[in-house]
Amino acid sequence: MGNGIATGGFSRFKKAQEELTMADIEKKYAKEPAAAHPHQKHKIRARMVEEYFRQKNHKPSAGALW
Secondary structure (H helix, E strand, O other): OOOOOOOOHHHHHHHHHHHHHHHHHHHHOOHHHHHOOOOOHHHHHHHHHHHHHHHHOOOOOOOOOO
16 A cells, blocks of 8 residues: 555645635635626636736745745
8 A cells, every 4th residue: 555645746736736826816806706897807807817827926036945
């Protein structure tokens, strides 16, 4: 029986990190689409996607200890 702790660990970590980030953004913007007019909803969704990619492509500063 193999150890299931490390099986696919990095890919599961990346997938969970992406889902968590998008879930957090959707929670942050949850009230806006509900109160928006139909023609404004696509603009709100575009801002959500833009923020997601901005967080995903974040580059730490040269002095950061990551």
